Amino acid sequence: MNNATDTVEKLSIPGPTGRRVLGNLFDFSSDPLTFLTHAAREHGDVVAIGSHNVLLTHPRDIENMLVDREGRFSKARVPGSSEGRRGQGFPHAMMNSDGDDWRTKRDRLQPSFSRHMTTTAAEVVRVEAERTLNGWALGSVQDLQEHVARLTLRVVTRLLFGESFSSSDVEIVAKLVAAVMDLATTPIILPEWVPTPKVVRIRRSLRQLDEVLARVATSPLARDRERAPVLHALMSATPKLSSAELRDEFATLVMAGYETTNDAVVWASYLLAQHPNAAQRVAEEADAATQKKAPSVERMESLRYTHAVLKEAMRLYSPVWITSRDCLCDVEYAGHRIPRGTTVTVSQWVTHRDPRFFSDAHRFVPERWLDSSNPPIRGSYFPFGLGPRACIGAAVATTEAVILLAEINRRFRLELVDPSAVRPRPVIALQPVGVRVRVRRRETIPAPSQPA
Numbered sequence: 001m002n003n004a005t006d007t008v009e010k011l012s013i014p015g016p017t018g019r020r021v022l023g024n025l026f027d028f029s030s031d032p033l034t035f036l037t038h039a040a041r042e043h044g045d046v047v048a049i050g051s052h053n054v055l056l057t058h059p060r061d062i063e064n065m066l067v068d069r070e071g072r073f074s075k076a077r078v079p080g081s082s083e084g085r086r087g088q089g090f091p092h093a094m095m096n097s098d099g100d101d102w103r104t105k106r107d108r109l110q111p112s113f114s115r116h117m118t119t120t121a122a123e124v125v126r127v128e129a130e131r132t133l134n135g136w137a138l139g140s141v142q143d144l145q146e147h148v149a150r151l152t153l154r155v156v157t158r159l160l161f162g163e164s165f166s167s168s169d170v171e172i173v174a175k176l177v178a179a180v181m182d183l184a185t186t187p188i189i190l191p192e193w194v195p196t197p198k199v200v201r202i203r204r205s206l207r208q209l210d211e212v213l214a215r216v217a218t219s220p221l222a223r224d225r226e227r228a229p230v231l232h233a234l235m236s237a238t239p240k241l242s243s244a245e246l247r248d249e250f251a252t253l254v255m256a257g258y259e260t261t262n263d264a265v266v267w268a269s270y271l272l273a274q275h276p277n278a279a280q281r282v283a284e285e286a287d288a289a290t291q292k293k294a295p296s297v298e299r300m301e302s303l304r305y306t307h308a309v310l311k312e313a314m315r316l317y318s319p320v321w322i323t324s325r326d327c328l329c330d331v332e333y334a335g336h337r338i339p340r341g342t343t344v345t346v347s348q349w350v351t352h353r354d355p356r357f358f359s360d361a362h363r364f365v366p367e368r369w370l371d372s373s374n375p376p377i378r379g380s381y382f383p384f385g386l387g388p389r390a391c392i393g394a395a396v397a398t399t400e401a402v403i404l405l406a407e408i409n410r411r412f413r414l415e416l417v418d419p420s421a422v423r424p425r426p427v428i429a430l431q432p433v434g435v436r437v438r439v440r441r442r443e444t445i446p447a448p449s450q451p452a
C-alpha cells in the first residue's frame with residue numbers, strides 16, 4: 001500500500017478506518033482478500049483503503065482506469081509495492097515503464113508474441129506434459145503446485161529463449177523467482193542496501209542469471225528469429241540493450257508468464273477435482289480432440305469447454321488479484337475527487353466475485369462462458385488486465401493452460417488429498433497452497449455428486 005508522502009493530499013472518501021496507529025495496514029497485510037472484499041461490500045464502489053489508496057470496484061470505473069489513453073495514470077512501480085521495493089521490481093523492464101519508453105519497449109516485444117509463438121506453445125506444452133505426467137504412478141500423491149510450476153517454467157523459458165536454456169539454467173531462474181516471491185511476503189520493508197538474507201539470496205541469483213544471459217546472448221540462437229523470437233527481438237534492439245536491461249526484461253517476462261500460468265492451471269485442477277462432472281467433460285473433450293486433430297493450436301481451439309473451465313477458474317481465483325496505478329493528475333470517480341499522487345487499485349478478486357455482475361458469483365459454473373449471447377459486463381472480468389497495458393502473453397498462457405488441463409484430465413482423475421488444506425496465498429500472484437492430489441485412473445471415478 002502507498003504509505004506515502006506529505007505531497008499527496010489526504011482523501012475525503014469513505015472507507016474502513018482501521019486501527020489507531022497502523023490504520024488499515026495490519027488488516028490488509030494479514031488477510032488482504034477479506035479486507036478488500038469487506039471494504040468494497042461495506043463502503044461502495046469507491047473506497048479509501050488507506051490515507052492515499054483508493055479501491056475502485058465498479059466495472060465502469062475499472063474499465064475507465066485500465067483503458068487509460070490520456071496518460072492520467074502511471075504504472076512505473078510494482079503493483080502493491082512501496083518505495084522500498086521499487087528497485088527490486090526490475091525498473092528497466094517494459095512492464096515497469098511508462099509513456100514513450102513503455103511504447104518503444106512494447107513495440108519491440110509485441111511482434112514476437114504472434115500466432116507462431118502460440119503454435120510453439122501448444123507443441124512445447126504437450127511434450128513437457130507428457131514428460132511430467134508419464135512419471136505419475138496411479139495411486140501416488142503429487143504436489144500439483146510443484147509439478148506444474150516446473151513444467152510452466154520450462155515452457156516459458158523455452159518460448160522466450162528457444163533451446164538455449166539448459167536444465168541448470170532453469171534451476172537458476174526458479175531460485176530467482178522463489179527469492180523474489182519470498183521478498184514480496186516480507187511484512188517489513190527495509191532499504192534495499194540492507195543485506196538481509198532474502199536480499200542476499202536475490203543478489204546471488206541475479207549474478208548467476210547475468211552469467212547465463214551473457215552466454216545466451218552470444219549463442220547462435222540469439223540471431224534466430226524463428227526459433228527464439230523474444231531473444232532475437234531483444235538482442236537486435238537499437239540502441240543495444242545493457243546487461244541490466246536484458247536481465248530486467250527477461251526476469252519480468254519469466255515471472256509474469258510462469259507463476260501466473262502455473263497458478264491458473266492449479267486452481268482449475270483444484271476446482272475440477274471438486275466437480276467430477278466437469279472433469280469428466282474435460283476428459284471427453286480431450287479424447288475427441290486427440291482423435292481429430294494433430295497436437296496443435298487448432299486442437300486447442302476445439303477444446304471449448306476446457307477453455308470455459310479455465311475462464312471460470314480465473315474468475316474465481318484470478319492469478320493476478322490486484323492491479324494498481326498512481327494518479328498523475330486529479331481524477332474523479334462516482335462523484336469522488338481523487339487527488340494526484342493517490343494510488344488507485346482495482347481487484348480481480350473483489351469484482352469477479354461481485355454478485356451484482358455475476359449470477360451465482362461464488363459457484364464454479366464453466367457453462368456461463370459457453371453462452372456467447374450473454375457476455376459479462378465490460379470491465380467486470382479482467383484476469384489479463386484491459387486496455388493498452390493488458391497482458392502481452394494472454395494467448396500463449398491460455399493455450400498453454402488449456403492444453404495442459406486437457407492432457408492431465410485425458411489421462412487421470414485427480415482426487416484432493418485434503419480439500420480443507422487448500423487456501424489462496426495472495427503474494428505477487430494468487431498462489432494455491434496445499435493442493436495435493438491422489439492420481440486415479442479415469443475409469444475409477446465414483447458417480448459424480450452435484451457441485452456444491
Ligand code: HEM
Nearest residue numbers: 095256257260261264319320383384385389391392393397
Ligand atoms: C494465466 C497467465 C497470465 C495472467 C493471469 C496474466 C495477467 C496479466 C495482467 C493482469 C497484466 C496486466 C497488469 C496491469 O494492468 O498492470 C499482465 C501484463 C503482462 N503480462 Fe501477463 N499474465 C499471464 C501470462 C503471461 C505470460 C505467459 C507472459 C509472457 C511470457 C506475460 C507477460 C506479461 C507482460 C510482459 C505484461 C506487461 C504488459 C505491459 O505492461 O504492457 N503474462 N499480465
